[in-house]
Amino acid sequence: MLTKDLLRFKIADGKALPSLVKPTPAILSLAANLLGHWNGGVGQRLDDLEDGAVPILHQTRSLLIAKGFQKLIVDACTFAEAPSAGELRARAFAVAAERLKNPLADEEAHRTQVATEVGLTAEALAEQLYADLPGFARLTVPSDLTPETLIAQYNLAQCQGLLLTAREMTVTVHDTDAGVRRRLLKALRWCRLLADVAGDEGKALTLVISGPASVLDQASRYGLNLALFLPALASCRRWEATAWIRPGQERIDQQLVLTEELGLRGDTRYLAHIPQEVAQLTKALAEAWPEAVIGEAPLMPLGGGELAVPDLEVRIGGRTIAVELFHRWHEAALDRRLKRLATPGLPLVIGVDRALAKRRAGLAEHPVMARQGFLFSDLPTAKAVRKAVEAVMSA
Amino acid sequence: MITLTFADGTLLLDGLNEHLALVGDLCVFDSRVGKHRAKASHYEGILRRLHGKVEYRDEAKAYSVLKVREGQPQALRPYQQVAIDAWLTNKKRGVVVLPTGAGKSYVALRCILATQRSALILVPTIDLVQQWAGDLHRRLGVPIGQYGGGEKNLQDITVSTYDSAVLFMPWHGNRFGMFIADECHHLPAGITSTAAEMCLAPFRLGLSATPERIDGLHSRLDELIGPEVHRTGITELEGNFLASYQVDVVEVALDPDEDEAYRAHRQEYLTFARLSRVDFSRPDGWQQFLSAAARDPKGRAALRAYREQKRLARSGRGKIRELWRLLKEHAGERTIIFTDDNATAYDIGRRFVIPVLTHHTKSAERKHMLDQFRSGAWPVLATSKVLNEGVDVPEAAVGIIVSGSGSVREHVQRLGRILRPSKDKVAMLYEIVTAGTAEGYTSERRRQHAAFGNENFWDTEAP
Known part of the structure; x- marks a missing residue:
């Protein structure tokens, strides 16, 4: 940057x-x-x-x-x-400290005498004494x-640098590819950002993105997170972003508009990346359940401006059930999901990492978990996912 | 029932709807998560209002009750006792203003003992992290956590740099019931204030010798920590609890060739600034100059000229001769040499073969250097800024400022480094100033403080 x-x-x-x-x-x-x-x-x-x-x-x-x-x-x-000059310094300082008790007439004579005592010329001592500073x-x-x-x-870094003073950013993504959208929202989570869904009309997904505390004051504390998110956004084919920033010394609010027309080159690793555990689970499920079709899941609107971002979906017998995994760092999201799933009917199975479950007393007995959830340790098994999906289908 | 949880440095309140009137002014509804959200620093205020009026479950708090004791308690000085009493009376919140060397950290320790809750101490530098941690461990005999400079160790009592705290508060802001900000004038600046906002500690103590800031942001200390509850000035303690001191400004001249070069370079950069209509009296004057210099080949030469004239004024040969003379005069005494920049500090280090302590100095070596200095084995130490604040070198009796900024705070803090009292000690602070250069003006500005016989204290930063 x-x-x-x-x-x-x-x-x-x-x-x-x-x-x-x-x-x-x-x-x-x-x-x-x-x-x-x-x-x-x-x-x-x-x-x-x-x-x-x-x-x-x-x-x-x-x-x-x-x-x-x-x-x-x-x-x-x-x-x-550079190799440490600490040993030379320790020897030279000890000698110099002795000499400084009764200093010579001038500093050059002092330096020469110390250098002689540590076996160097005055020039070599001056050169080597701090020869392990970063510039070396x-x-x-x-x-x-x-x-x-x-x-x-450079062009991407210019835009990232301007975003550092932003407190929120409104983003519209025109890509309809569900996988791209899903991974974009994963990237948001990775950057510790939250999004309000301002519009999801099929062709365009509009998000207002900021950090957890941005609702509390006007402080611009999530600029770095927004800047780190930009390479993921710039990897989409059609997108636009608007943010209020405070560039320069005057720090007056100015609007920054970025679109794909600027030709920013994003980091496609963000959007092409499928987490290893999801890839493994997809493969294992496909092998263990040949009659089902396992694929990427679209975003799932939950109402109230919230979207679920399932990790995969299972299509079988004309029905589709999405699967969403909650790891140890997804506690707040799990709270919200449990609350939403208290009303049955949503075609969603949730898997919860046991490390997270340990922190929540009684989770294993929670009615939602009994009806449409399962626990896993680090990596879900195909057997557990299938069992939970079949339970939802038969309900 | 209302449930409070700690989330990413904030408080989430679930189930608040019916009781919004109780705390509505301290939180807002966050539609992204479907709950009310508040600053973590409002934790105490929110609990106070909910308590006894409505049923609630507190899942936010994760700090512990301590049972720590001081191995060998020392007697409090009268002004320390008054400061602690004032802080306790104000419900364990507030700022204590004491001169450097007056024992602020011992006041903090006694406040920790009076509170017995997990405590986080924020300090501006890595040296201070090590010093606080060492001191607390020695006095309390319990493990002390450290954050900053590569250390990431969280304990019930933890010392951290401000910078590290800003980074870890979203995860650990609920782990501490007591929040202490040493050199708390740093706290209100920009993103640093979020360290206080993201912490839910109900008990808060700020410590500083010079809390006032030129940008007026010290007014935020009231909200982040609490009001000023006690102040003792430097002149009230001199000679009793602080060493007596003398301040001596020594003027030296540039050598004739340096003088000629200084004037030529100064003329060059000022002419460019004038032609580019740069107004140095404006707050953004220096930025204007840099912008103009970056656009124009003559500007780049002007920038080089600026740097060269400044280098000559900061470290001309006359200063080096005078520095050597002072070292001879104070041979055997513990002496700290202060400079405004690392380059000058290392230049002096190479010339006199003395240890230089800067932010480049690795943790183990900086500890070794300070230990050797304290023991008297290496009696002279050069530094640019890292020893300005807080670091305890009680044996130091002589300070020599080779160059510095116009900051009153920096100057007072540097004086404070040599004021720890000992028998018959008279501390000496020398300022070596190059006559006939802009240094004279800078020197005058930094002495606008009661410590230097001037009551009109206000901090200013040199351009």
């Missing part, structure tokens, strides 16, 4: 417009030159590499873009800490960025 001083944006008519860069020959050349410099610097010190990059930074008309590129490159590099770390693995991916990452 980029720091505040590296953000580029314009303010016009109460709107903040991120100044994104295009892959022009000049920008591509700048990106290639910086990547070439850093990729060729394996084994060199961070301080030296930064000094060596100065002429490249200053070749461009926009120093801010160049500094932003460099920040992202350095973040993507791996450095090895050596580059071991360069970034795997290309000029094109660096530019894409």
Whole structure:
């Protein structure tokens, strides 16, 4: 991500417009030159590499873009800490402390005398005494960025940087693919955000996204979470997001509108990712229950602006039952689900991790669990899921 | 029945609808979860209103009742006793203002003993985490948790940096019944205040020598901790409970070549600023300058010129000579050298072969450096900012400020580092200022405090 001083944006008519860069020959050349410099610097010190990059930074008309590129490159590099100089320091300080009891006439003579006593020249001692500071770390693995991916990452980071001052974001996703929507909502949960469903009209899903405490005051405390969510959102095909942000020193509210038209490149890992335990369960269920069709479940509106995000669904005999899993960190969501399922009729089976069940006395005997739930340890078994689904179907 | 739960640093209230009038002003309905939500810090207020009026189940609180005792209690000084009494009288909430070196942490310990609830102590630096944890463990003989600087260990009594607390409060904000903010002037700033808001501790204590903030946010301490319940000034304790002290401003001149370079660089950056219509008197003047400098090749040269003239004023050869002279004069005495930046601190460290303590210093080595300093084995220590606040080095008698900001708070805190009393001790604080540079103005600004003979205290930060 980029720091505040590296953000580029314009303010016009109460709107903040991120100044994104295009892959022009000049920008591509700048990106290639910086990547070439850093990729060729394996084994060199961070301080030296930064000094060596100065002429490249200053070749461009926009120093801010160049500094932003460099920040992202350095973040993507791996450095090895310099060997500790602690032992030399301990010896040198002990000698110097003795000498400081009766100091010599000038500091140069003092330094030379201490250096001699630890077996070094004064210059070598000065050079080596603090030679394990961060700037002495050596580059071991360069970034795997290309000029094109660096530019894409830079543009995404510009928008993320602006979102840091947002307290909520209204998002509309036009993708109708249930799997994409489901994983988008999973990504929300992963970023510790909550969503109010402002509209779900089949073709467009509109969410007002913020953090738990955002209903309590105007403090902008979830900007980082919203920024971390942006790569997932940008992975959708058609989407738009609106947020009120406070960029710059004046910190006046400005509207930020982001859409897929900006060409932001998201992180498709978010939306293509199926959690390992769900993939395993789907496979095991399909093998153990060949007459059933196991697949991704669509979102399930529960009323009152709430959506369930089932992990999979079972289709058999013309009926479809969704399965939703609750892990140890889903306590609040489980509360809500138990309350909603108190009224029978919803085609949903819930699985609860025993680690979570342990914290809730009497959960195993809860009427909802008896009717349409099951417990699991870390990973649900196909047998338990089938039994619970069949119980709901026969009810 | 109303059920209270702790969720992500907030309180959720289920089943409140019929009784909304009781606490409606402290919570809002959160349609995303179908329950009322309140700040965790309103826990005590909400319980107070529900108690005896309506049936409720408290699933939010997860803190313990302690049974801790101090191994060898020490006698309280009169002003400490008055401060503790005032805090107890105010239902164990409020801010105690005492000068650095006056024993604020011992006041906190006695407040923990008076409360006997799981306690979280927030401090601004890793050094202070270690110092508080070591001190509490020594006095109470129980394990003390530490959060910050790579440590993640939660105990019934835990010390954390403010930054770490902001991160862990959504998970652990219900684990503590007592919340203590050391150097509590940090608490109201930006996101740091959420550490107090996400904690449900009913009992709260703030400690500071200088709670006032130029942005006026100290007024939020009332809501986050409680009102100021006690204040004792530095001049009331000098010579009795604090060491007597002298402050000496030593002016040095730049060498002729440095002077020439200083003036040329200063002229260059000021000319650029004038032509770019940068107004340094505005709060965003420095940001204006940086923006203009980033757009223009001449601006980049101006920025380099700015840095070079500042470097010359901060660490010219005259300062180094004067520093050596002072070290000779105070040979054998425990001396802390303060600088405004790490580069100058390390430059001095290399020149004089002395330990330098900055945020880069690893945990084990910083502890070793402080131990060696306290024992007198390494009697001179250089630092930029990390020793400004709170760290207890009672043996230090001499402070030498090679460079600093215009912050009154920083200056008072640095003086506080050398004021721990001992027999016949007269602490000396030197400021080495380069004559004929902007440092003179900075030095004047930071001395606007009663400790330096000026009553018009207000904190200011240098640009």
